[in-house]
Amino acid sequence: MQPFGEDFFLIFDVNLYCVLAYQSTPLVEINDPAFAAAGIRVVLKREDLNHPHVSGNKWWKLKYNIEKVLQHPSRTLLTFGGAYSNHLYATAAACHELGLRSIGVVRGEEHPLLNDTLQFVKDQGMQLHYVSRESYRHKTEADFIDALENEFGAFVLVPEGGSNEEAVQGASEFAASLDQSFDYLCCPVGTGGTLAGLIRGYNSTKTILGFSVLKGAYGMVEEIRHWNPGKTNWQLITDYHFGGYAKSTPDLLQFIAQFKARHAVPLEPIYTGKMMSGIFDLTKQGFFKRGSTLLAIHTGGLQGK
Numbered sequence: 570m571q572p573f574g575e576d577f578f579l580i581f582d583v584n585l586y587c588v589l590a591y592q593s594t595p596l597v598e599i600n601d602p603a604f605a606a607a608g609i610r611v612v613l614k615r616e617d618l619n620h621p622h623v624s625g626n627k628w629w630k631l632k633y634n635i636e637k638v639l640q641h642p643s644r645t646l647l648t649f650g651g652a653y654s655n656h657l658y659a660t661a662a663a664c665h666e667l668g669l670r671s672i673g674v675v676r677g678e679e680h681p682l683l684n685d686t687l688q689f690v691k692d693q694g695m696q697l698h699y700v701s702r703e704s705y706r707h708k709t710e711a712d713f714i715d716a717l718e719n720e721f722g723a724f725v726l727v728p729e730g731g732s733n734e735e736a737v738q739g740a741s742e743f744a745a746s747l748d749q750s751f752d753y754l755c756c757p758v759g760t761g762g763t764l765a766g767l768i769r770g771y772n773s774t775k776t777i778l779g780f781s782v783l784k785g786a787y788g789m790v791e792e793i794r795h796w797n798p799g800k801t802n803w804q805l806i807t808d809y810h811f812g813g814y815a816k817s818t819p820d821l822l823q824f825i826a827q828f829k830a831r832h833a834v835p836l837e838p839i840y841t842g843k844m845m846s847g848i849f850d851l852t853k854q855g856f857f858k859r860g861s862t863l864l865a866i867h868t869g870g871l872q873g874k
């Protein structure tokens with residue numbers, strides 16, 4: 570096989586038509602004795618480097634949502650998230666860059682001292698609207714949304730985590746821009762929009778592996794199927810949640826530190842660390858046939874780190 574050099578890949582120049590700034594990102598082969606021993610090659614797409622704030626998969630998930638808001642008379646995007654949401658963070662920055670109004674409905678009470686994520690989104694001009702955990706549960710109901718419209722006027726609504734058809738479309742465009750010859754394409758999974766897009770956009774003779782960071786994310790499988798009717802060349806791996814969303818273990822943190830020391834690539838414990846740890850463990854278990862090639866997507870999440 571040819572080396573995974575930059576020339577080997579088609580250059581897909583998104584700068585020509587996209588609305589958000591975009592930086593091309595490199596492919597980095599992870600030369601690790603564990604992969605050599607198993608006879609596989611693992612390449613990381615450093616998509617975390619595509620934008621300083623709208624990074625990784627969030628850029629692609631927001632692309633068509635942002636285009637929709639640009640065409641909407643309200644020029645306002647309203648979305649939902651927890652106090653540490655990467656989705657809120659990226660959305661606030663994208664709207665700020667394009668002069669769009671953004672409203673963030675935040676789960677939980679307002680604290681006098683904002684955390685780094687909320688301070689950032691506020692500095693980007695996002696209007697914050699706090700709701701109790703109880704009423705946040707009703708966020709997809711018509712009455713709840715009507716009340717938001719009464720308060721804020723018209724807006725384009727983007728669901729929590731940003732996973733809607735527009736997001737899947739954006740992620741699928743990213744997948745289609747990648748070299749299509751890898752046997753496995755891997756990504757971490759929160760709400761599943763990114764995985765759904767990769768399944769839609771990547772070579773359907775290859776296998777797409779999503780590593781769930783949630784405990785018991787089984788309902789998501791239906792949703793991913795709904796976005797990709799008839800496709801079966803994918804799998805949701807559920808063994809590497811490390812206790813659940815935003816939970817971690819000393820082993821996971823040690824793995825991330827070691828990976829950075831050996832390969833000079835930063836990962837974080839919520840998404841990319843869990844995926845990469847899963848890839849190493851599956852490799853050890855002999856999950857990948859000798860000679861297999863893997864492309865893992867570094868989906869970002871490193872803001873403020």
Ligand SMILES: *Cc1c(COP(=O)(O)O)cnc(C)c1O
Binds near residue numbers: 626759871
């Ligand atoms: C949001 C996020 C994900 C999860 O994406 P989904 O489309 O919700 O599955 C994965 N990795 C990082 C770094 C993220 O910020």
